[in-house]
Amino acid sequence: MSTDPAGLRRVLADTLAGKGSLTEPAWRRSVEAVPREAFLGPAVFRQSGTVWQPVHREQVGEDAWLRLACTDETLVTQVDGTDAADTRIPIAGRPTSSSTLPSLVVRMVELAGLREGDTVLEIGTGTGYSTALLCHRLGERQVTSVEYDPVLAGRAADRLQQAGYAPHLVVGDGLRGHQDNAEYDAVVATCAVRTVPVAWLRQVRDGGTLTTTLSGWLLASGLIRLTLDDEGGATGRFTGERVGYMLARPHERPPRPDFFRRAGEHRPCRVDPGLLQDWNGQFIAQLGAPSAELMTTGEGVILLDTATGSQAWTRQTADGWSVHQYGPLKLWDQVERALTTWQEAGSPGQSAFGMTVAPDHTQTVWIGEPTGPSWLLPA
Numbered sequence: 134m135s136t137d138p139a140g141l142r143r144v145l146a147d148t149l150a151g152k153g154s155l156t157e158p159a160w161r162r163s164v165e166a167v168p169r170e171a172f173l174g175p176a177v178f179r180q181s182g183t184v185w186q187p188v189h190r191e192q193v194g195e196d197a198w199l200r201l202a203c204t205d206e207t208l209v210t211q212v213d214g215t216d217a218a219d220t221r222i223p224i225a226g227r228p229t230s231s232s233t234l235p236s237l238v239v240r241m242v243e244l245a246g247l248r249e250g251d252t253v254l255e256i257g258t259g260t261g262y263s264t265a266l267l268c269h270r271l272g273e274r275q276v277t278s279v280e281y282d283p284v285l286a287g288r289a290a291d292r293l294q295q296a297g298y299a300p301h302l303v304v305g306d307g308l309r310g311h312q313d314n315a316e317y318d319a320v321v322a323t324c325a326v327r328t329v330p331v332a333w334l335r336q337v338r339d340g341g342t343l344t345t346t347l348s349g350w351l352l353a354s355g356l357i358r359l360t361l362d363d364e365g366g367a368t369g370r371f372t373g374e375r376v377g378y379m380l381a382r383p384h385e386r387p388p389r390p391d392f393f394r395r396a397g398e399h400r401p402c403r404v405d406p407g408l409l410q411d412w413n414g415q416f417i418a419q420l421g422a423p424s425a426e427l428m429t430t431g432e433g434v435i436l437l438d439t440a441t442g443s444q445a446w447t448r449q450t451a452d453g454w455s456v457h458q459y460g461p462l463k464l465w466d467q468v469e470r471a472l473t474t475w476q477e478a479g480s481p482g483q484s485a486f487g488m489t490v491a492p493d494h495t496q497t498v499w500i501g502e503p504t505g506p507s508w509l510l511p512a
Contacts (some may be wrong), residue, residue: 135201149164156290163270173190173208174217233263241263244497256321263323264298325379328511329367345357384497397444
């Protein structure tokens with residue numbers, strides 16, 4: 134007996150509801166109506182150890198493919214620019230496009246507080262699945278979606294059309310938004326950013342919302358909804374959920390050079406490098422050293438700043454942890470100051486953090502209240 138796609142979508146909706154991601158009946162109807170498999174193309178990647186294994190639709194069969202599409206799992210469709218459909222062998226690299234975890238997609242749109250009649254600017258069309266959910270819920274005329282990659286944008290447009298949806302699709306830099314259809318009631322970003330683009334703030338009405346994932350080069354992230362005020366600023370609190378999106382391509386990390394330990398200053402560590410293995414600790418470290426990239430080894434952690442060549446690396450000794458630092462930026466000093474500030478505040482979880490965008494678009498992340506300990510985001 135063949136698999137019932139509608140039944141699988143109902144099961145997926147049950148799964149999302151069971152996780153607490155899907156609470157509104159209107160969004161449940163969208164999940165049950167939109168066929169995710171229609172937006173996957175002929176193949177996806179699944180991680181196998183350190184490589185990505187292509188899984189082709191015709192190889193696994195239609196029933197298995199439908200079941201895969203209706204799982205609450207991120208399905209990677211592109212790795213370092215290579216589409217899953219274009220290879221039959223495993224490849225290494227970083228994902229550059231995916232059909233995001235359905236529970237995260239639904240959580241994002243519910244968090245945005247979208248209602249009937251709202252206009253939304255989606256940043257990152259991707260496969261088109263999240264765009265289709267927005268169209269089903271709000272109406273296609275209410276949805277504008279921007280995709281950076283022209284090939285992905287073309288495919289998403291075709292699949293949306295085949296599924297019966299005709300939103301306003303734009304090929305371009307999503308960080309610039311799309312002024313033509315502004316002002317929007319909401320911006321929802323299905324990619325992460327290091328700092329909130331000014332264009333998004335300018336294109337949302339007063340009282341509107343901006344829902345995004347704030348991340349960085351240490352790849353720590355936090356989900357937040359900002360509410361725009363009538364002075365050009367915004368404020369909001371992080372939800373505290375462990376979520377992650379790929380960084381917007383213009384915000385991606387620079388190419389990292391090979392690491393060679395360089396002679397420099399050496400001293401004992403004042404905080405345990407193991408804190409960077411904690412979700413909250415890594416987020417704090419990223420606030421303290423926003424230009425650093427993180428590597429971990431069996432010996433400790435390595436921080437690198439490509440622009441200046443600065444580096445810091447830790448090593449465990451008989452007396453505890455030591456750190457070696459080289460270059461104009463004392464990366465470990467920056468991390469230590471941030472972690473110490475966090476510890477002095479009681480080491481709260483990420484839900485105790487918030488973010489403010491001032492009218493001059495200066496952006497800060499703070500603990501507790503806007504007057505509490507804070508860090509500037511990169512300009």
